[in-house]
Amino acid sequence: MIDFTVRIGVFVLIFSSLIFWQWYWPRASLLQWKQRWRHNISLLMIGALCVRIIQPLLLSMVALFSHNFGLFSMLGLPFWAVFLLSILLLDCLIYWQHRLFHRVPFLWRLHRVHHSDPELDVSSAVRFHPIEILLSLCIKALAVWLFGIPFEAVLVFDILLNASAMFNHTNARLPVKIEAWVKTILVTPDMHRIHHSRLSLEANSNYGFFLSIWDALFMSKRNHALEGDENLKIGLPESKTYQPASLKEVLVMPFKTFKRSR
Template sequence: MGSRSRTLSGELPSWLSKLLIVGTITAVALAELRRPLRVPRQSKLNRDRRNLVVALLAAGTVALAERPVVGPLARRVQRHNLGLLKLVRLPVTLEVLLAVLLLDYTLYIWHYLTHKVPFLWRFHLAHHVDLDLDASTALRFHPGELLLSVPWRAAQVRLLGIAPFSLALWQTLTLLEILFHHSNLRLPLGLERRLCRIIVTPRMHGIHHSIVRRETESNWSTILSWPDYLHGTLRLNVPQQAVTIGVASYQNAAELTLGKILLLPFQKMRSTRAPLRGPLAIPRNTLAG
């Protein structure tokens, strides 16, 4: 096995990915306390406990359902040169870069589908009914949604030709970025205006978690923001203080206990008309200013 194959067949050192994840969680949690973007509506301690349980169930689903499928598939793709990125022998750095870009773009499509396909929305709803938005929301995905995403993830790996190293790098970058852009972190506005041209930022993703449907149906990107620019789904002209987090028909905190969150996909969906927001100017305190 040549050095090229060894690199692409390998994975990120586990100590490095763990260090990056723990470091990001710690840094974001401390930064949220020092520079909060939004005023919380719930007890943070109780909410964090609830989100942690959902996150542990989600992590267990990934470990038991996704990794046994996607990991071996990525190794097979690399061993037999399967998929789009294997049609031409590319320099390692270019192949890894293209893999991350393509995985990020196809995750944009998956995210779009979780909002537009009613059956998928039933599960994704558990993420959106959180009445506050911070780094703990980044890990709050219904186990059923992660189970349903396994075929999509397998298709990404097989059709795009994703090697194990590229997959591991993208997974780590995705986790770090969702912790960042879900955070309740108030960045300097000028800095965030520049950042959101490249990556998804807290104010940008906060608009996606608005109860206003037109705003929820925008800003679907995960790592890089270019898919939203490409598809015209970018929305930046909403001031953060005008955003109410959550889903319009699920605004009662007493109805959002752990058990009820996990049962959401199996209950009758509420069909409350979502609030509307009239045309907005471009306030100076928004990312579009």
């Protein structure tokens, strides 16, 4: 229960601070925010409900099978080392999971819901299809089990990941000099915008959500949009103007076949 309260508390605090940031210093004018917020917040609610049902089940399964199991417990490392390694490992896993969701056709069907947002702002950070959320949860549970990742590290990582996802979807930008420094470690809004481009080449770069080191290490980092950051077109890759008109359309997107360049 403490875990749940901390998660919600931090979420509300960071979400409202970022709304404040993008409200006073918007990067681009948001013309469709009402409809987008309706879709994105609805997805947040549906996703949260699914997680609330499935998570206790997964956790008890992991607890049941992970008794003295897991790579970390075999290595006999001190807690602080296990904690730091777990954070790095989980973030690296999320990076590769994200790359996989772009590469594998049936996973892309789910993930393209996130990319169908025609504008970006803090609410885009929660725009995920519930099936993608449940799949991510299973992948994470598997890693927790295999490596014996401690509960504290999972909680801190989840908070860091959610906070940075909200931060890098915000419709605002850091001052140029600070941004150049921050993006050597963290994924910034300028970096993540490029990942939301309608150009496939750009959408297949900057996969990180928290640390930017993985994009640098695995050579997927792109510092600027091909036609300049100001001319970047946000939306579903390989489409010109596509945007879902209703929540139902958002939810059935994975099961529809799309023609290119709509």
